[in-house]
Amino acid sequence: MANLRFLRGYNDAVVLGLARSGAVTRVELADRSGLTPQAVSKVVSRLIDDGLLVESGTRNVGVGKPRTLLKLVADSRLALGAQVERDELRVVLTDLAGTVLDRAVAPLPRDFDPPTFVEELNRLVDGLRSERLRGERLLGVGIGFVGPLDHRTGVVHYPTGLTEWQDVPLRALAEQRLGLPVVLDKDTNTAVVAEAWRRGEELRDAVLVLVGTGLGIGMLLDGRVHRGVRTNAGEYGHTTLQLDGPPCVCGRSGCIEALHNLAAARGDLVEATDIVGVAVADLVQLLDIDHVVLAGRAVLAEPAAYRDGVRARLPKDEWLPVDVSITPLGDDVVAAGAAMLLLSEFYGRPR
Amino acid sequence: MANLRFLRGYNDAVVLGLARSGAVTRVELADRSGLTPQAVSKVVSRLIDDGLLVESGTRNVGVGKPRTLLKLVADSRLALGAQVERDELRVVLTDLAGTVLDRAVAPLPRDFDPPTFVEELNRLVDGLRSERLRGERLLGVGIGFVGPLDHRTGVVHYPTGLTEWQDVPLRALAEQRLGLPVVLDKDTNTAVVAEAWRRGEELRDAVLVLVGTGLGIGMLLDGRVHRGVRTNAGEYGHTTLQLDGPPCVCGRSGCIEALHNLAAARGDLVEATDIVGVAVADLVQLLDIDHVVLAGRAVLAEPAAYRDGVRARLPKDEWLPVDVSITPLGDDVVAAGAAMLLLSEFYGRPR
DNA sequence: CTTTTTACTACACGCCGTTGCTTTAATCGG
DNA sequence: CCGATTAAAGCAACGGCGTGTAGTAAAAAG
Numbered sequence: 001m002a003n004l005r006f007l008r009g010y011n012d013a014v015v016l017g018l019a020r021s022g023a024v025t026r027v028e029l030a031d032r033s034g035l036t037p038q039a040v041s042k043v044v045s046r047l048i049d050d051g052l053l054v055e056s057g058t059r060n061v062g063v064g065k066p067r068t069l070l071k072l073v074a075d076s077r078l079a080l081g082a083q084v085e086r087d088e089l090r091v092v093l094t095d096l097a098g099t100v101l102d103r104a105v106a107p108l109p110r111d112f113d114p115p116t117f118v119e120e121l122n123r124l125v126d127g128l129r130s131e132r133l134r135g136e137r138l139l140g141v142g143i144g145f146v147g148p149l150d151h152r153t154g155v156v157h158y159p160t161g162l163t164e165w166q167d168v169p170l171r172a173l174a175e176q177r178l179g180l181p182v183v184l185d186k187d188t189n190t191a192v193v194a195e196a197w198r199r200g201e202e203l204r205d206a207v208l209v210l211v212g213t214g215l216g217i218g219m220l221l222d223g224r225v226h227r228g229v230r231t232n233a234g235e236y237g238h239t240t241l242q243l244d245g246p247p248c249v250c251g252r253s254g255c256i257e258a259l260h261n262l263a264a265a266r267g268d269l270v271e272a273t274d275i276v277g278v279a280v281a282d283l284v285q286l287l288d289i290d291h292v293v294l295a296g297r298a299v300l301a302e303p304a305a306y307r308d309g310v311r312a313r314l315p316k317d318e319w320l321p322v323d324v325s326i327t328p329l330g331d332d333v334v335a336a337g338a339a340m341l342l343l344s345e346f347y348g349r350p351r
Numbered sequence: 352m353a354n355l356r357f358l359r360g361y362n363d364a365v366v367l368g369l370a371r372s373g374a375v376t377r378v379e380l381a382d383r384s385g386l387t388p389q390a391v392s393k394v395v396s397r398l399i400d401d402g403l404l405v406e407s408g409t410r411n412v413g414v415g416k417p418r419t420l421l422k423l424v425a426d427s428r429l430a431l432g433a434q435v436e437r438d439e440l441r442v443v444l445t446d447l448a449g450t451v452l453d454r455a456v457a458p459l460p461r462d463f464d465p466p467t468f469v470e471e472l473n474r475l476v477d478g479l480r481s482e483r484l485r486g487e488r489l490l491g492v493g494i495g496f497v498g499p500l501d502h503r504t505g506v507v508h509y510p511t512g513l514t515e516w517q518d519v520p521l522r523a524l525a526e527q528r529l530g531l532p533v534v535l536d537k538d539t540n541t542a543v544v545a546e547a548w549r550r551g552e553e554l555r556d557a558v559l560v561l562v563g564t565g566l567g568i569g570m571l572l573d574g575r576v577h578r579g580v581r582t583n584a585g586e587y588g589h590t591t592l593q594l595d596g597p598p599c600v601c602g603r604s605g606c607i608e609a610l611h612n613l614a615a616a617r618g619d620l621v622e623a624t625d626i627v628g629v630a631v632a633d634l635v636q637l638l639d640i641d642h643v644v645l646a647g648r649a650v651l652a653e654p655a656a657y658r659d660g661v662r663a664r665l666p667k668d669e670w671l672p673v674d675v676s677i678t679p680l681g682d683d684v685v686a687a688g689a690a691m692l693l694l695s696e697f698y699g700r701p702r
Numbered sequence: 703c704t705t706t707t708t709a710c711t712a713c714a715c716g717c718c719g720t721t722g723c724t725t726t727a728a729t730c731g732g
Numbered sequence: 733c734c735g736a737t738t739a740a741a742g743c744a745a746c747g748g749c750g751t752g753t754a755g756t757a758a759a760a761a762g
Contacts, residue, residue, distance in 0.1 A: 001385030002361045003719055004749050010353045011750085027709065034352030039750050041711065058758095064708025065758040157670075205580050217637075221577050228572075228639020229556050230671050239633040243593045243610075259594075282590040286568075288579020319508075320581050354750055355718050362719085378740065390719050392741060414729040415739025 006350055008046075011035060013349040015043045016072075019053060020097055021200040025067035032201075044070060051076045052096070052347075072097060077347070080125055080141045080180075081339025083187060084108075084117070086161050091124040092332050094339040096347070098198040100332050102128055113164035118177050125178055139346055140181030142338030143174065144190035147216075151231040154184045183342050187334045188234045189225050192218030194329055194337030195293050196225070197344060206291035207283055208327070209236075210334075211276060211298040211306070215257045221287065223349075241279060269302060273309025281313040284322055295327040295334075357701055359397075362386060364700040366394045367423075370404060371448055372551040376418035383552075395421060402427045403447070403698075423448060428698070431476055431492040431531075432690025434538060435459075435468070437512050442475040443683050445690040447698070449549040451683050453479055464515035469528050476529055490697055491532030493689030494525065495541035498567075502582040505535045534693050538685045539585045540576050543569030545680055545688030546644050547576070548695060557642035558634055559678070560587075561685075562627060562649040562657070566608045572638065574700075592630060620653060624660025632664040635673055646678040646685075 014033050018024060030040045047053040054073055058066035074097040083090040086108070093102040104124040109116065125141060149156045154171020174182040185193075192208035201223075208218040215237035219226040226233055237257035238250045245254020246262060256279045263271035280292055292310060299306045303326045311324050327333045365384050369375055375383075381391045398404040405424055409417035425448040434441040438461070444453040455475040460467065476492060500507045505522025525533040536544075543559040552574075559569040566588035570577040577584055588608035589601045596605020597613060607630045614622035631643055643661060650657045654677045662675050678684045 001365065002358050003390075004358075004747085005719095007353050007355070007358055007718085007749060014352065025709085036751060037710070038752080039354075042750075045711095060759075062708080063706075063760045065710075067709065221572060221579075222575070224573070226572050226577075226638070229641045230639060232671075233637065233639035235636050235639075239637060240592055240629055241594055242605075243596075243629070245594075254593075278591055278594070285586050286584065286590060287577070288581060288584035288586075290580045320583075355716085356750095358718060358749085376740085387720065388741075389721080389743095393719075396742095409728095411728070413739080414737075416727040416741075418740065 009350045011039065011043055012047065013347060015040065016047060016052060016347050017200055017349075019047075019070060019072045020197075021202075023056065023069045023071050025059060025069055027067055029070075074099060075101075076137065077139055077343065078137050079139050079339040079342045080128060081190070081335040081337065081342065082121060082124075082141060082143045083190075083335035083338065084143065084145045085187075086146070089117070089120055089124065090332070090335045091121070091128060092335040092339060093128045094336050094343075096343060098194065098336065098340050098343075100329070100336050103332060103335070104128055111161070111163055114168045114170065114173060118170075118173050121174060122177050125180075138180065140183070140342045141174065141178060142190060142340070142342035143170065143182060143184045144187040144334040144338040144341075145170070145184060147186045147188075147235070148230070148232050149184060149186060151183075151185045151189070151227055154182070156184070181342065181345070183338075183345055185338065185341055186216070186218075186227075186231060186234065188216040188218035189227060189231075190218075190335075190337035190341050191295055191327070191333045192220050192293070192337070193225060193341045193344065194333050195291075195327065196220050196223075197337075197340035197348075203291055205287070205289040206293060207280070207287065207289055208293045208295060208333075209276065209280060209299075211260070211294070211296040213261075213297075215260060215276070215279075215296075217283070219287065221289075236279065236283070239279070241275070264298065269305050270309070272298075273302070273306050274313065276306060277309045277311075277313030280310045281315070284314060290320060290322055292322060292324045293327050294324070295329075297331075299326065300330060360701045362390065362394050363398065364698060366391065367398060367403060367698055368551055368700075370398075370421060370423045371548075372553070374407065374420050374422050376410060376420055378418050380421075425450060426452075427488065428490055428694065429488050430490045430690040430693045431479060432541070432686040432688065432693065433472060433475075433492060433494045434541075434686035434689065435494060435496045436538075437497070440468070440471055440475065441683070441686045442472070442479060443686040443690060444479050445687050445694075447694060449545065449687065449691050449694075451680070451687050454683060454686070455479055462512070462514055465519045465521065465524060469521075469524050472525060473528050476531075489531065491534070491693045492525065492529060493541060493691070493693035494521065494533060494535045495538040495685040495689040495692075496521070496535060498537045498539075498586070499581070499583055500535060500537060502534075502536045502540070502578055505533070507535070532693065532696070534689075534696055536689065536692055537567070537569075537578075537582060537585065539567040539569035540578060540582075541569075541686075541688035541692050542646055542678070542684045543571050543644070543688070544576060544692045544695065545684050546642075546678065547571050547574075548688075548691035548699075554642055556638070556640040557644060558631070558638065558640055559644045559646060559684075560627065560631060560650075562611070562645070562647040564612075564648075566611060566627070566630075566647075568634070570638065572640075587630065587634070590630070592626070615649065620656050621660070623649075624653070624657050625664065627657060628660045628662075628664030631661045632666070635665060641671060641673055643673060643675045644678050645675070646680075648682075650677065651681060 030037045056071040060066040074095040077096045090105045146159045156168045171184045204223045206220040217234045217236045238255045242254030248255040248258035260275045381388045407422040411417040425446040428447045441456045497510045507519045522535045555574045557571040568585045568587045589606045593605035599606040599609035611626045
């Protein structure tokens with residue numbers, strides 16, 4: 001189904017997305033979006049009325065009237081993002097450009113239950129909210145949680161290590177307590193949203209590899225996050241890499257995660273990063289992506305080693321080079337991505 | 352970029368897609384599409400004017416005016432599809448519903464060159480065209496080719512075993528010779544299009560596994576074929592399944608394809624199907640899909656064995672069952688899918 | 703200063719789905 | 733048997749989308 005509201009929202013999002021990557025002009029927006037100059041003028045004037053864009057000077061390119069520069073008003077809209085791990089809650093405040101403005105971190109009790117969590121979330125959110133925010137600039141809160149969960153319904157199913165979380169409608173609970181719109185997604189998905197939102201059209205096919213105690217990936221395919229039928233895509237840690245390998249906690253044998261963690265426990269960084277390299281090379285080949293972003297505690301402890309380990313296993317001299325990078329957002333990537341996921345609900349391309 | 356033409360085309364495609372799955376009524380179309388009843392009425396009247404739909408009786412559901420049944424006029428539009436293998440060319444004629452109406456098969460000379468191929472394609476196309484087709488019912492020709500190739504540009508790059516095919520603009524060559532619109536895609540992609548086009552909304556996240564001399568997959572993710580940055584996605588045969596496994600023709604070790612073909616050569620069908628099972632289970636977990644379709648010469652020789660081998664490796668008693676099936680199109684699946692890919696260029700959802 | 707070139711906008715327009723209402727055709731209730 | 737009720741579908745007016753045409757604004761070039 002598509003109607004005129006969809007049409008407008010879609011084109012608004014296209015223009016805003018291009019504007020996010022830096023100062024632009026109407027002419028350039030028309031060229032890069034495929035919209036006619038008239039349509040761009042209308043869209044831009046809507047966005048200026050909403051306070052999302054401002055005109056900021058001119059740029060001269062040869063003869064003729066100079067182009068009017070347009071700039072995103074990054075702090076016209078803000079969002080909060082949370083990362084929930086088994087022992088820690090992190091909440092960050094980001095602006096429309098995806099810049100992290102502030103953060104708060106608090107420990108979570110062992111095997112915490114939903115009410116405890118919602119209260120703690122509310123406490124951190126209130127702290128960040130009261131300092132800066134007057135008026136309606138704060139759009140809502142995104143939550144990046146460990147899986148499995150359902151992004152569409154906002155229900156957490158049964159994450160390992162959290163016995164009190166059996167089919168908990170977290171999105172509804174959080175919306176009620178915080179009085180703000182809430183979106184819920186898997187941590188790996190919010191992380192890849194962070195990269196996609198900040199890098200824009202440059203990043204359309206990418207994988208974000210999150211290496212911590214487990215190994216999960218977030219997939220950006222053709223400009224959209226791939227979540228699968230039940231938001232369960234990206235469980236890459238338990239993919240078989242060695243048929244007769246060592247047993248894994250998941251019950252099967254020779255999983256990527258088992259091989260990686262064994263090598264890491266031995267202190268064999270070369271072997272550990274090589275495992276990740278082989279796994280990523282398989283992914284690149286399967287999905288035909290041109291960007292790989294590495295993140296997670298293990299990677300951030302030894303960024304160069306993991307980056308080089310992955311690069312070494314990727315095919316060289318290829319007609320399509322694969323860009324391998326470490327997330328510039330560091331420990332904030334999941335929480336910041338959750339905030340950007342919420343921003344994208346309002347200002348991203350509608351479905 | 353989106354405009355009113357896009358809007359109309361999109362909604363037309365939505366309605367036509369629903370109509371493809373059997374006789375429906377305007378009310379049901381409105382319910383299932385999310386469009387308003389008036390919008391459906393307008394769309395349907397457009398489609399009737401174009402000869403794509405007809406009213407065919409009524410259906411009574413309780414009180415009130417009975418619903419008018421609508422039926423797809425399947426033979427109002429036809430398309431041809433070709434499958435190109437290293438030793439054989441197959442061309443089929445399908446209607447708008449994806450039903451195969453006719454076929455022609457011809458051997459191809461060893462290491463055939465582009466001109467030879469285009470002439471042979473033209474000969475088979477002409478044969479199928481002259482028998483049935485008067486007027487403008489034939490929309491064009493789809494070609495499913497072995498990779499690597501570029502779907503967007505229509506250029507075949509450098510398929511192994513075909514030394515005369517270095518960056519050949521096959522789509523342009525074929526369009527010129529045949530005088531018909533042509534689309535080009537990898538064989539695995541056209542095969543998954545065949546399943547998607549025929550099964551409609553029921554199939555939104557699926558993998559088609561094509562097991563022949565190699566092993567490739569076609570991915571349908573969130574209702575769209577995933578091709579990757581350079582139409583190279585789905586090269587699954589050379590994914591590592593055993594780190595220290597036997598050497599593969601690709602230069603690496605322990606690839607799925609190498610393990611499978613070794614087992615098959617030994618005549619060990621259980622082992623061969625189990626390898627495919629493990630590989631598919633990994634895929635299902637990674638992509639979170641709910642449908643697996645098996646196809647290809649090896650599978651069609653022992654369909655039950657492959658189907659059961661795959662089922663055995665998939666997680667059981669899961670909250671999300673995975674449906675495993677054999678393609679009902681048999682040897683035609685790639686060629687028929689190529690025809691449906693062409694149909695979808697005209698009557699599928701626009702990008 | 704005039705001409706040329708380029709950026710941008712004002713406004714009428716065609717066409718999209720939507721809204722409100724009417725017509726059509728069945729069942730239901732007496 | 734027949735009016736009341738219910739549901740499907742069409743008609744007409746409408747708001748809003750991007751588009752096309754024509755015009756204005758602001759620079760460089762001559």
